[in-house]
Amino acid sequence: MRDNDLMYKREYIRPMMTPQHVYVFRFGKHRLNNRVIIRYSHTWTGRLKINEIDVRLHHQHHPRIFLTESDLIDYLKRHMEKEKKKRASGDDE
Template sequence: MEDDNVLATTKQFLRKNGYHYKKRYIRPLITPDSVYIFRFGKEKLNNRIILRYGHGWTGRQKIKEIDLRLHKQKHPRIFKTERSLLKYLQTHLEVHEEKLHEEKMRKLGLDK
Protein backbone atom coordinates (compact mmCIF):
# COMPACT_ATOMS: atom_id res chain seq x y z
CA MET A 1 0.00 0.00 0.00
CA GLU A 2 1.37 3.43 -0.89
CA ASP A 3 0.31 4.99 2.41
CA ASP A 4 2.92 2.99 4.33
CA ASN A 5 5.47 5.77 3.79
CA VAL A 6 3.28 8.31 5.62
CA LEU A 7 5.15 9.32 8.80
CA ALA A 8 7.96 6.85 8.05
CA THR A 9 10.56 9.00 9.83
CA THR A 10 8.28 9.40 12.84
CA LYS A 11 7.75 5.63 13.02
CA GLN A 12 11.53 5.06 12.96
CA PHE A 13 12.01 7.63 15.73
CA LEU A 14 9.36 6.01 17.93
CA ARG A 15 10.67 2.46 17.40
CA LYS A 16 14.20 3.63 18.20
CA ASN A 17 12.98 5.15 21.49
CA GLY A 18 10.97 2.09 22.60
CA TYR A 19 7.45 3.18 21.68
CA HIS A 20 4.79 0.87 20.31
CA TYR A 21 2.23 2.09 17.81
CA LYS A 22 -0.95 1.09 16.04
CA LYS A 23 -2.19 2.68 12.84
CA ARG A 24 -5.58 2.96 11.19
CA TYR A 25 -6.74 4.56 7.96
CA ILE A 26 -10.05 6.31 7.49
CA ARG A 27 -11.43 7.41 4.14
CA PRO A 28 -14.30 9.85 4.76
CA LEU A 29 -17.14 9.73 2.24
CA ILE A 30 -17.74 13.47 2.09
CA THR A 31 -14.22 14.79 1.38
CA PRO A 32 -11.53 13.53 -0.97
CA ASP A 33 -8.95 13.62 1.83
CA SER A 34 -7.84 10.63 3.85
CA VAL A 35 -7.27 10.48 7.60
CA TYR A 36 -4.53 8.44 9.22
CA ILE A 37 -4.87 7.78 12.98
CA PHE A 38 -1.68 6.78 14.67
CA ARG A 39 -1.80 5.79 18.36
CA PHE A 40 1.46 5.28 20.27
CA GLY A 41 2.96 4.86 23.73
CA LYS A 42 5.43 2.84 25.78
CA GLU A 43 2.97 0.93 27.97
CA LYS A 44 -0.44 2.14 26.79
CA LEU A 45 -1.33 3.58 23.41
CA ASN A 46 -2.54 6.82 25.01
CA ASN A 47 -0.91 9.32 22.63
CA ARG A 48 -2.43 10.12 19.26
CA ILE A 49 -1.43 11.63 15.92
CA ILE A 50 -4.15 12.42 13.41
CA LEU A 51 -2.86 13.07 9.92
CA ARG A 52 -5.13 14.62 7.29
CA TYR A 53 -3.78 14.26 3.80
CA GLY A 54 -4.84 14.21 0.20
CA HIS A 55 -3.28 13.47 -3.14
CA GLY A 56 -2.14 15.98 -5.73
CA TRP A 57 -2.89 15.62 -9.42
CA THR A 58 0.42 13.76 -9.82
CA GLY A 59 -0.62 11.20 -7.20
CA ARG A 60 1.81 12.42 -4.54
CA GLN A 61 0.60 12.66 -0.98
CA LYS A 62 0.08 16.17 0.36
CA ILE A 63 -0.10 16.56 4.12
CA LYS A 64 -2.76 19.08 5.05
CA GLU A 65 -2.51 18.94 8.84
CA ILE A 66 -0.96 16.85 11.61
CA ASP A 67 -2.63 16.92 15.04
CA LEU A 68 -0.66 15.58 18.00
CA ARG A 69 -2.27 14.94 21.36
CA LEU A 70 -0.03 13.55 24.07
CA HIS A 71 -1.55 11.92 27.15
CA LYS A 72 -3.77 14.32 29.13
CA GLN A 73 -3.24 17.30 26.80
CA LYS A 74 -6.37 19.41 26.50
CA HIS A 75 -5.68 20.88 23.07
CA PRO A 76 -3.88 19.18 20.18
CA ARG A 77 -0.66 20.59 18.80
CA ILE A 78 -1.06 21.24 15.07
CA PHE A 79 1.79 20.89 12.57
CA LYS A 80 2.04 21.39 8.81
CA THR A 81 5.02 19.07 8.18
CA GLU A 82 6.42 15.84 9.56
CA ARG A 83 9.75 17.57 10.22
CA SER A 84 8.13 20.07 12.60
CA LEU A 85 6.29 17.20 14.33
CA LEU A 86 9.56 15.31 14.84
CA LYS A 87 11.28 18.40 16.18
CA TYR A 88 8.49 18.83 18.75
CA LEU A 89 8.52 15.12 19.69
CA GLN A 90 12.28 15.06 20.20
CA THR A 91 12.17 18.00 22.60
CA HIS A 92 8.93 17.28 24.46
CA LEU A 93 8.51 13.51 24.57
CA GLU A 94 11.36 12.97 27.03
CA VAL A 95 9.99 15.62 29.40
CA HIS A 96 6.49 14.19 29.00
CA GLU A 97 7.66 10.66 29.85
CA GLU A 98 9.47 11.92 32.95
CA LYS A 99 6.26 13.59 34.17
CA LEU A 100 4.29 10.39 33.61
CA HIS A 101 6.93 8.39 35.49
CA GLU A 102 6.83 10.84 38.41
CA GLU A 103 3.02 10.64 38.54
CA LYS A 104 3.20 6.85 38.54
CA MET A 105 5.74 6.84 41.38
CA ARG A 106 3.64 9.33 43.36
CA LYS A 107 0.56 7.10 43.01
CA LEU A 108 2.56 4.12 44.20
CA GLY A 109 3.85 6.13 47.17
CA LEU A 110 7.48 5.81 46.17
CA ASP A 111 8.22 9.54 45.93
CA LYS A 112 10.87 11.14 48.10
Protein backbone atom coordinates (compact mmCIF):
# COMPACT_ATOMS: atom_id res chain seq x y z
CA MET A 1 0.00 0.00 0.00
CA ARG A 2 2.75 2.43 0.89
CA ASP A 3 4.55 1.64 -2.38
CA ASN A 4 1.51 3.09 -4.17
CA ASP A 5 1.34 6.19 -1.88
CA LEU A 6 -1.75 4.97 -0.05
CA MET A 7 -2.31 5.60 3.63
CA TYR A 8 -4.04 2.91 5.65
CA LYS A 9 -5.29 2.05 9.12
CA ARG A 10 -6.20 -1.36 10.49
CA GLU A 11 -8.73 -2.04 13.25
CA TYR A 12 -9.80 -5.28 14.86
CA ILE A 13 -13.25 -5.51 16.42
CA ARG A 14 -14.24 -8.52 18.47
CA PRO A 15 -17.98 -8.60 19.06
CA MET A 16 -18.97 -9.84 22.49
CA MET A 17 -22.19 -11.65 21.61
CA THR A 18 -21.45 -13.28 18.25
CA PRO A 19 -18.83 -15.83 17.21
CA GLN A 20 -17.79 -13.69 14.22
CA HIS A 21 -14.72 -11.49 14.33
CA VAL A 22 -14.50 -8.26 12.35
CA TYR A 23 -11.41 -6.71 10.79
CA VAL A 24 -11.70 -3.18 9.34
CA PHE A 25 -9.10 -1.91 6.89
CA ARG A 26 -9.35 1.77 5.86
CA PHE A 27 -7.23 3.18 3.09
CA GLY A 28 -6.96 6.07 0.68
CA LYS A 29 -4.66 8.36 -1.24
CA HIS A 30 -5.37 11.61 0.64
CA ARG A 31 -8.03 10.56 3.16
CA LEU A 32 -9.05 7.20 4.59
CA ASN A 33 -12.34 7.17 2.66
CA ASN A 34 -12.21 3.57 1.37
CA ARG A 35 -13.01 0.65 3.60
CA VAL A 36 -12.83 -3.14 3.55
CA ILE A 37 -14.66 -5.01 6.32
CA ILE A 38 -13.89 -8.69 6.72
CA ARG A 39 -16.17 -10.83 8.87
CA TYR A 40 -14.66 -14.16 9.75
CA SER A 41 -14.96 -17.02 12.20
CA HIS A 42 -12.94 -20.07 13.12
CA THR A 43 -13.69 -23.64 12.06
CA TRP A 44 -13.61 -26.44 14.59
CA THR A 45 -10.03 -27.22 13.48
CA GLY A 46 -8.93 -23.64 14.21
CA ARG A 47 -8.70 -22.41 10.64
CA LEU A 48 -10.03 -19.04 9.60
CA LYS A 49 -13.23 -19.02 7.56
CA ILE A 50 -14.13 -15.79 5.78
CA ASN A 51 -17.88 -15.31 5.97
CA GLU A 52 -18.21 -12.00 4.16
CA ILE A 53 -16.09 -9.21 2.69
CA ASP A 54 -17.66 -5.73 2.39
CA VAL A 55 -15.98 -3.11 0.22
CA ARG A 56 -16.93 0.57 0.26
CA LEU A 57 -14.96 2.71 -2.15
CA HIS A 58 -15.18 6.52 -1.86
CA HIS A 59 -18.06 6.61 0.67
CA GLN A 60 -20.47 4.34 -1.22
CA HIS A 61 -23.82 4.05 0.50
CA HIS A 62 -24.32 0.43 -0.48
CA PRO A 63 -21.25 -1.76 -0.02
CA ARG A 64 -20.17 -4.42 -2.46
CA ILE A 65 -20.44 -7.74 -0.64
CA PHE A 66 -18.27 -10.70 -1.60
CA LEU A 67 -18.26 -14.23 -0.25
CA THR A 68 -14.77 -15.18 -1.44
CA GLU A 69 -11.45 -13.43 -1.89
CA SER A 70 -11.32 -14.29 -5.60
CA ASP A 71 -14.62 -12.44 -6.19
CA LEU A 72 -13.15 -9.38 -4.46
CA ILE A 73 -9.94 -9.50 -6.52
CA ASP A 74 -11.91 -9.82 -9.79
CA TYR A 75 -14.03 -6.80 -8.85
CA LEU A 76 -10.98 -4.70 -7.93
CA LYS A 77 -9.23 -5.60 -11.20
CA ARG A 78 -12.29 -4.47 -13.19
CA HIS A 79 -12.52 -1.29 -11.11
CA MET A 80 -8.85 -0.47 -11.72
CA GLU A 81 -9.22 -1.09 -15.47
CA LYS A 82 -12.12 1.41 -15.58
CA GLU A 83 -10.05 3.97 -13.67
CA LYS A 84 -7.10 3.53 -16.05
CA LYS A 85 -9.40 4.02 -19.06
CA LYS A 86 -10.86 7.18 -17.49
CA ARG A 87 -7.42 8.59 -16.83
CA ALA A 88 -6.21 7.67 -20.32
CA SER A 89 -9.22 9.32 -21.97
CA GLY A 90 -8.79 12.36 -19.71
CA ASP A 91 -5.14 12.68 -20.73
CA ASP A 92 -6.03 12.50 -24.43
CA GLU A 93 -8.36 15.50 -24.28
